[in-house]
Amino acid sequence: MTFDPAAHLPDDLLERIRSRAAGVDAANAFPEEDLAELREAGYLAILVPADRGGAGLNLAQAAVLQQRLATAAPATALAVNMHLVWTGVAKILRDRGIDDLAFVQHGAAAGEVFAFGISEAGNDLVLFGSDTDAVPNPDGSYAFTGTKIFTSLAPVWTQLGLHGLDASDPDDPTLVFAFVPRSEAVVTRDDWDTLGMRGTQSRTTELRGAIAPADRVVRRVPPGPSADPLVFGIFAAFELLLASVYTGIARRSLDLAVDSARRRTSKRTGLPQSQDPDVRRRVAAMGLAYDALPPQIAALARDVDELADHGARWFTLLSGVKHRATAAAKAIVDDAMLVAGGSSYFAANELSRLYRDVLAGGFHPSDPESAHATAASYWLGPLEA
Template identity: 75%
Template sequence: MTTTSFDPALILPDDMLARFRERAGIHDRENTFPDDDLDELREVGYLAQLVPTALGGLGLGLVEASVLQQRLATAAPATALAINMHLVWTGVAKVLADRGIATLRFVQEGAAAGEIFAFGISEAGNDLVLFGSDTDASPTAEGGYAFTGTKIFTSLAPVWTQLGLHGLDTTSPDGPKMVYAFVSRGEEAAGRVVTRDDWDTLGMRGTQSRTTELHGALAPAHRVVRRIAPGPNPDPIVFGIFSVFEVLLGSVYTGIARRALDVAVATVGARMSKKTGLSYSQDPDIRWRIADMALAYDALPPQLESLASDVDGLVNHGPRWFSLLSGVKHRAAVMAKSVVDDAILTAGGSSYAAGSELSRLYRDVLAGLFHPSDPESAHSTVATAWLGPLAP
């Protein structure tokens, strides 16, 4: 499907987004997971949007997924961010399949059948991210792995059925190896997978990205999808995770910026100046600020579309891929925070109330600076792309 024939409103109609937006404030206030949003998204096939039609999905590409995630984030950023983590795995499955690797076909089939895939990569203090892990991956006699460790920021914590994760195998003869696999939340996981009820954050509260303890969590042999050397690695699974993760993260925060801009425009049009008798939309300073917000926002959707199209189209940017992808995510997060900051200034003191939408967007947008690639990592990656590696 191409963007010229794609109408995101057919999948996410305005009335659905209005319901999501109304519920978003409740989930933020009550620190609860948006189960109703998930049910509606499942019903329209949203969770299988990146799955080929032949396998029961919508057959969309990363370009369309980016547009949909931007649109969803204008209504419920936490819902969009949580769903992102499921879409990352279905997106990785597509990236690999498009390159002739069918290892994650079970993810595509599972998503079409209603499985919820969560992303179990983040670990406290592990700035190696995809290139290393503090989680122990121990081989089993049956060819699978038992994982022991702690994963943080496990979005979709109350509802996931399959957890895609990584760990380090230091015992195999050909090791050490980074092991990518999936563990189930079925009865066999009782006591081996423990979800803490510890999600009480400043923003993105509806994601319920709780901590996950792994106590020998079992991934059978047919759910071990990749064993690769630790450290920087051009393996397709690393590229797949990085590309889909960065594009979809950038999409969520770009969607937040769009909503903040829309709210600011509506607010200044309705506010009247006692001094001039005109709406604030006629104030030159306000107009300059709105224009500045729009100039910043307008740059991101085309960048996201271009990179997503290159991923879908198997374009080979070689080593530049990582700087391009980390760069677009970084720009989206920084832009979104700046736009929300200005939206609050233009909207006035009412936006400072905890229950206001702009207040919630302000708290939600802050999370963008913490996701990989963080500002330091993004700058290091781009510096290496342009200047070469640091001297030993």
């Protein structure tokens, strides 16, 4: 059956979301109405298999939908992305015969919202280490104490997927991945006041002995780089869906630049700006840069869906596509601003918001330094001591 993106994200829903995006940004608010409509449309369960109440889409199809959603409201797409990462991980694992995150799939189908609690200030190890304490309890549960940053969906999540370090045996520390529900032991700071992506409300989260029940402790792995399927699943879903959001921003910026070039007329020549050789060359460069992004995402997502084995190269492929998408999107928005002219500098102009939103791309893992280090290690080998 042919995949129809509009069947899962209809045009009228997309336009309603688009109509609210500027107000959400200006108010520095969470897009409650967007989430409510997306939940009603079954969007939170697009990656959940049909036999568990979802749409049964694959990662490549979800990537297309996230690009589509980001053309309307980047912050909404980025916030929902973090929920979709966990449902994506659940699918990646189940496709490989591991059903450890069945509760995520059932929960998403029932309307639960899963957030991503991995990032920590100053922790450039990201998935491979944590400054959060994970203390084991006799019943198999864990108590997590620490601070997570950039927790998207902060006002609305019901389950927070996170990691912490169990150092109860100093000779054998263990990195623990688990899920905690909202409780008094989880404190969300109201500190999200940023340049862009304001609707994500990615606030700081303080964990004060937050309990992950034993049946929500999903992995214990040694600190450091790991080939564990859960770690691979998180990395794959996160990088591909993140690249999709910024690719959506690039597409919307390109469309706005094209529209502006066609509407604006040169006083010097009397012709539309679309006939100006310099404008044409700039728009052509934007188009050439954009055209490279969707096929890359589609190919890698399809490889994940089809269980391709890229071995050690997976991490440079995945971090690379994220880096290229965010860097290209930023360059495309920059050029779109120049094509559109001075009006794009006003806050009421959509390109002004996209210009601010796209800047967040460089801060997500893998950041440019990490992506280049990963590629260098693959091609040249690790740094010598």
